[in-house]
Structures are given as structure tokens and as C-alpha cells.
Amino acid sequence: EAITVGELAKRMGEKGAQLVKALFNMDMMVTVNQTIDQDTAELLVEEFGHNIERVSADDVEIKVEQDVDPEETLKPRPAVVTIMGHVDHGKTSLLDALRGTNVTKGEAGGITQHIGSYQIETKDKTKITFLDTPGHAAFTEMRQRGANVTDIVVLVVAADDGIMPQTIEAIKHTQAAGVPMIVAINKMDKPEANPQKIRERLLEHEVIVESMSGEVQDVEISAKEGTNLDELIEKISLQAELLELKANPDRFADATVIEAQLDKGRGPVATVLVTRGTLKRGDTFVVGTESGKVRAIVNDQGKQIKEAGPSMPVEVLGLGGVPGAGEQLTVVENEQRAREVAQYRREKATEQRTALAPTNFDTMFTNLQSNLVEFPVLVKADVQGSVQAIVTALHNLGNDLIKVRVLHAGVGAITESDVTLAAASNAPIIGFGVRPNPKARELVKRDGVEMKYFDVIYHLTDEIAKEMAGELGPEK
Ligand code: GDP
Numbered sequence: 001e002a003i004t005v006g007e008l009a010k011r012m013g014e015k016g017a018q019l020v021k022a023l024f025n026m027d028m029m030v031t032v033n034q035t036i037d038q039d040t041a042e043l044l045v046e047e048f049g050h051n052i053e054r055v056s057a058d059d060v061e062i063k064v065e066q067d068v069d070p071e072e073t074l075k076p077r078p079a080v081v082t083i084m085g086h087v088d089h090g091k092t093s094l095l096d097a098l099r100g101t102n103v104t105k106g107e108a109g110g111i112t113q114h115i116g117s118y119q120i121e122t123k124d125k126t127k128i129t130f131l132d133t134p135g136h137a138a139f140t141e142m143r144q145r146g147a148n149v150t151d152i153v154v155l156v157v158a159a160d161d162g163i164m165p166q167t168i169e170a171i172k173h174t175q176a177a178g179v180p181m182i183v184a185i186n187k188m189d190k191p192e193a194n195p196q197k198i199r200e201r202l203l204e205h206e207v208i209v210e211s212m213s214g215e216v217q218d219v220e221i222s223a224k225e226g227t228n229l230d231e232l233i234e235k236i237s238l239q240a241e242l243l244e245l246k247a248n249p250d251r252f253a254d255a256t257v258i259e260a261q262l263d264k265g266r267g268p269v270a271t272v273l274v275t276r277g278t279l280k281r282g283d284t285f286v287v288g289t290e291s292g293k294v295r296a297i298v299n300d301q302g303k304q305i306k307e308a309g310p311s312m313p314v315e316v317l318g319l320g321g322v323p324g325a326g327e328q329l330t331v332v333e334n335e336q337r338a339r340e341v342a343q344y345r346r347e348k349a350t351e352q353r354t355a356l357a358p359t360n361f362d363t364m365f366t367n368l369q370s371n372l373v374e375f376p377v378l379v380k381a382d383v384q385g386s387v388q389a390i391v392t393a394l395h396n397l398g399n400d401l402i403k404v405r406v407l408h409a410g411v412g413a414i415t416e417s418d419v420t421l422a423a424a425s426n427a428p429i430i431g432f433g434v435r436p437n438p439k440a441r442e443l444v445k446r447d448g449v450e451m452k453y454f455d456v457i458y459h460l461t462d463e464i465a466k467e468m469a470g471e472l473g474p475e476k
Contacts, residue, residue, distance in 0.1 A: 002035035002036060002037055002038070003035060003036065003038070003041055004032070004033055004034065004035050004036075005019050005020060005023070005030055005031070005032045005033070005034060005035075005036060006032040006033060008036070008041055008044065008045075009032070012045060012048060014048060015347070016032040017032070018048075018344065018347075019032075019044060020032060022044060022047055022048070023036070023040075023044065026040075026043070026044075028040070069247070069248035069251065069276065070248075073248040073250065073251070074246035074247060074248055075246060075247070075248070075249055075310075076244075076245065076246055077245050077246060077247045077249075077309075077310035077311045078119065078126065078127035078128055078129050078240075078245070078310075078311040078312075079128055079129065079151045079152055079236065079237075079239070079240035079243065079245055079311070080129045080131060080149055080150055080151045080152075080273065080311055081128055081129065081130050081131065081150065081151065081152045081153070081154055081236055082130075082131045082150040082152075082153050082154070083095060083130065083131075083132070083153075083154045083156060083184075084153055084154070084155055084156070084170035084173070084174065085155055085156035085157060085158075085166065085167055085170055086156075086157070086158070086161070086164035086165065086166040086167045086170075087166060088158070088161075089156045089157060089158040089161065089164070089167070089186060089187075090156050090158060090186040090187060090223045090224075091132075091156050092132075093186075093223035093224060094154075094156055094184065094186065094221070094223040095130060095132055096223075097223045097224075097226050097229055098120060098130060098229060098233075099118055099120065099130070117129060117130060117131045117132055117258060117271065117273065117300065117313035118130055118300035118301075118313065119300060119311075119312065119313065120233075122233055122234075122237055124237070126237060126240075127311070128233070128236055128237070128240070129273070129311045129312070129313055131149070131150060131258065131273070131313070149256050149258075149273050149275065150179055151179065151180075151240065151243055151245055152179065152180055152181070152182065152236060152239050152240065152243075153170070153174045153179050153180070153181045153182070154181075154182050154183075154184050154232070154236070155167070155170055155171065155174070155181050155182070155183050155184065155207075156184050156186050156223075157183060157184070157185055157186065157198050157202075158186050158187045159185050159186060159187050159188055159190065159193035159194060159195050159198060159220070160187050160190045160192045160193050160194070161187075162194075162197060162198055162201060163198065163201045163202065163204075163205070168205060171205045171207055175206070180216075180239055180242075180243070181207065181216055182216070182217045182218070182219070182232070182235050182236060182239060183198075183202065183207065183209060183216060183217070183218040183219070184218075184219055184221050184232055185198055185218060185219070185220045185221065186221055186222065186223055187222060187223075187224070188220045188221060188222045188227060188228075189222040189224060189225050189227065195220050199211065199212055199218065200212075202216075217235045217238070217239065219231050219232045219235055245311075247275065247276040247277075247310035247311070248276050248277065248310075249276070249277065249278050249309045249310055250277075250278070251276065251277040251278075252277050252283070252330070252331035252332065252333070253274055253276065253277035253278055253279035253280075253283065253285075253308075253329070253330075253331045254274070254275045254276050254277055254328065254329070254330055254331070255272035255273060255274045255275055255279060255316075255328070255329040256272060256273050256275055256326065256327070256328060256329070257270050257271070257272050257287065257288075257323045257324065257325055257326060257327045257328075257329060258270075258271045258272060258273055258313065258325060259271050259325050259383055259384065259385045260319075260322045260323050260324070260325065260383065260384045260385075260411075261322065261382060261383040261384065261411065262322050262411055262412050266317055267317065267319070268317075268319040268320070268321055268322045268323075269315055269316070269317055269319070270287070270315070270316050270319055270322075270323055270329070271313060271314070271315050271316075272313070272314060272315075272316055272329050273311070273312070273313050274308050274309060274310055274311065274312050274313075274314070275310065275311075276310055277309075277310070277331065278307050278308065278309045278310075279294065279297060279307060279308045279309075279314070279316070279329075279331065280294065280297075280306065280307040281294050281295075281296065281297055281306050281307065282294060283331045284331065284332055284333070284334060284335050284337075284338050285329050285330060285331045285332065285338065286329070286330050286332060286338050286341045286342050286345070287319060287323045287327055287328070287329040287330070288321075288323045288324060288327040288328075288345065289342050289345045289346045290319060290320040290321045290323065290342060291320060291335070291338035291339055291341070291342045292318050292319040292320045292338075293318050293335075294316055294317070294318050295317045295318030296316075296317040296318065297314050297315070297316060297317075298314060298315040298317070299312070299314055299315075300313055300314070316329070322384055322411045322412075323384065324384050324388065325384055325385040325388060372400075372401065372402065372403060373401060373402040373403075373471060373472065374402070374403060374404075374405045375402055375403065375404050375405065375464075375467070375468050375471060376404075376405045376406075376407050376425050376426070376427035377394065377404060377405070377406055377407065377427050377428055377429075377430055377464070378406075378407050378408050378409070378418055378421060378422045378427055378428070378429045378430065379391060379394070379406055379408070379409040379410070379429075379430045379432070380409075380410055380411070380412065380413070380414045380418060380429065380430070380431050380432070380434050381409075381410075381411060381431075381432035381433060381434060382411070382412075382432065382433035382434050383411060383433075384411050386432050386433065386457075387409050387410065387411055387432075389457060390409070390430070390432055390457065390460065391406050391409050393457060393460070393461050394406060394461070394464060397461060397464060397465050397468060401472055402468050402471060402472055404464070404468070407421060407422070407425055407427055408421055412434065413434050413435065413436065413437045413440075414429055414431055414434060414435065414436035414437065414440050414451075415436075415437060415439075415440050416437075416439050416440050416443055418436075418440065419436070419440050419443040419444055419447065419449050420443065420447075422449045422450075423443075423447035423448075423449050428449070428450035428451065428452050428467075429449060429450070429451050429452070430452050430453075430454065430460065430464075431451065431452070431453045431454070432453075432454050432455070432457075432460065433454075433455060435453065436451070
């Protein structure tokens, strides 16, 4: 009835040394190879925040489970909906129409650059949360992350344009995530609208709408004229009901970071979606590898609120740094625990980085052999979501001959250290929605560092792709 510390660590997906340390704190001096009894093992497992399942009274098998809320604690929660579709098919217009505001006009290049979210209340007083996802292919990764917290996808297809590359991409992501889809055939006010053709073309991508004897709901709308939006909301409600979405609101909150940025006046600000529990002002939390304390919670209408329950999108103030989109915010009992968890996550991250480094001779050999040209760059952007999207897009530009090497990527203004690094590596600095601070500007002039500013992702990728082609020369 015993298990070695090492074996238990393996099953828990933790480091043996961490377990030994925890045991030491419990006044037990053991090494990784020594055995511990089942009660101690259970205690340890719980200490690390996992739930366990005792297979039988005398079975040493310890199953480590993701910690799940017991059925009786679950209460209904609003559905989280993401609108996807090809650029210009009307995602922003639909989000605006549903919200009753207008943000389309002010955005650079007409493309949504960040994720924004809000809740509406239906006629029968149930709530629906809408997550705003970016409209360009370069944002695929963020969109993919978005799909993880998404219960229902509304696929917008313009009736005058039909199935386009990003429509197909959106379908693939949705299908891969196993999330139900509702097709909104938009721009029905246009005379050339042909919704039937869209239904037929969707068949090729295994999206079979009800009128074609499938199970996917579809609705013909005009985001511009506000036609049939009630019907769309009804269909979302219907789909949500079928899903029986629930979460435990009476516990410490877990939330997912949708986007985050450094705000001049307020410091690091994250938009998060509460996935379970209730987030309260004053709560101590860990997000990524940083700890923090909720200083303020701001709802989708810009009002300060005291707490936020499941499926609520809110802004959180009081973070130690700017977290990455998709990172988990976890409320913990006290600051001591927050520091421990943050420290533990940092160690784990370091471990993963080490594991990712090329360590075998084969990869080293390939790198030496090929004449792969590297195109070094530095990336600074206004929000973390953009940083991630840009880095992904830049990596995708590479081929067998040349690849982008991102020396550094981060959020905020371009600083002196950015310029120094760029000068030392003879790399250009890409600023996305950000500019250099005054000191950095002086250095740029002195060192002759190349600066490139963009507001739209595809302008950025087009330009860098051209530069990379130039680097290779016409012969290659
Ligand atoms: P997004 O790139 O998918 O977010 O698309 P937008 O919402 O920015 O819309 C792209 C263009 O299509 C804008 O000029 C909108 O005014 C227009 N548009 C959106 N919905 C409709 C619609 O229902 N009817 C018509 N005629 N135009 C629309």
C-alpha cells in the first residue's frame, strides 16, 4: 500500500523535488526513491490542488484528476458566443448591432485588432456573452484560443460573397474544438444576396443546415439594417439550452485572459472571462507566473462592480504584469499561496523552455548543414494579443531558405534597451500601434536602427515578406 515519491510525481505531472520539498514542509524527510503510504500520498495530491480518486480501499492506484466541481454545486451560466467569419463579412457590424453601439468606424484598416466582449440580456431575461474575435488570418492563434472558452460559434457569411478562405478556417477551428455552430447569412439587404448557394457550398465543409436535412441552425440577417437579429438571438438561446451550461459560482474564481494591455493611467489591465466561481474585489490571484490582488473590477459598460460570476467578461485591475491572452487567472486563499503558485509556475516554465531547446545531435547537425538564412526582428505592440498574433504570423512567413528570428517581443513603447538589442543584432524594430520613447528615439538616430511602424497586421506581414525575399536575392 505504498508508492514511491518519484512515481507519484510522475502521475501528478509534477517534479519529484517539489514533492520532496512539500513533504519536508510536512516534517517528512524522504527522497524521491522512498515510498510513502496512501494517506500521505492523498494529502500531497490535495496539497498540489488536484483531486484524487481512491480506486479501492487497498488499491495503491492513485488517479489524479483535474479538479472538477461536484454536480450539486453547479448552477446555470450564460452561454459564451464567438462570432467568426471572413474579413468584411460583417462580424464587427453584427457585434455592434447586437450591442447597439458603433465601433467599426474608428478602427485602423477596418479590422478588429483586439478582442472585446460584452453581455446582452434576451427577452426571457437570460444572458448571452459575446466575445469579439479579430478579423484577419494573422489572428488565427488568438481566435483558436477564443474557441476554447467559447460555447457557441456564430459563423458570419456574406450572402453576396460566399464561402471564403477565412470562412473555411473558422469552420475548421470550430469543428476541431467540437463547438456547435450557427450560420448567420449576412448582407441579405443586398440585391445580389444568394443564401441558397451558401447553404449548398457549406455542404462541402460538412456544415449541413437544417433545411438541407442537417442539424446546423442558420438564419438570414442584415447586420446593417438590423434584420432578423431577434431570430439569431433566439437560435443562440435554443442552442444554449441544449448545452445545459453550468458552473459553480460559489468558490474562488477561475478566469481566462482574453486580452491584456498596459494602460497609462491604470497600469496592467486584463479583460478576463470568468469560467467558474465568483471573482471579488480584494481577491488574491495568480495569473500566468505573476501574482496580484484585484484592485477593481470593471464591467462591459465601464462601471466598477464588486464581483463577477461565471461567463462574465470583465476588466481586472491590480495585476503585477501584463499577462498573455489565453492565460489562466486563479484566485487563491492568500498571498503566501499566490507566491508559491507563481514561483512553481515559473520553475515549470523554465523547465519547459529547457526541454524545448535543441539538445540532440541530429537537430544541431541539420542547423549547421542547411544554409538557412535568419531574418532577425524585434517586435513591440500595444497589447499582448497583438504580440502573439504578430509573432505567429512572422514565423509563418518562413520557408526552407529563410526564417524570421524574433529576438524579443513585448508590450509597450519601444525603449532604449530594445534599440540597443536591435543595433547589436542589426535587426529592424517592428512597432505595432506603438512608438519609441524620447530616449529611445535619440538612440535610433545615433545607431541608425531601422524602424517599421504598422497598424494593420497584413501590411506588416506583406512588408516583411518583401524584405525577406530581397534578403535572399533573385537567384535563390
Ligand atoms: P468584419 O471585417 O467581418 O468585421 O466586417 P465589418 O463589420 O467591418 O463589415 C464590413 C463591411 O460590410 C462594412 O462596410 C459594413 O458596413 C458592411 N456590412 C456589414 N454588414 C452588412 C449588411 O448586413 N449589409 C450591407 N449591405 N453591408 C454590411
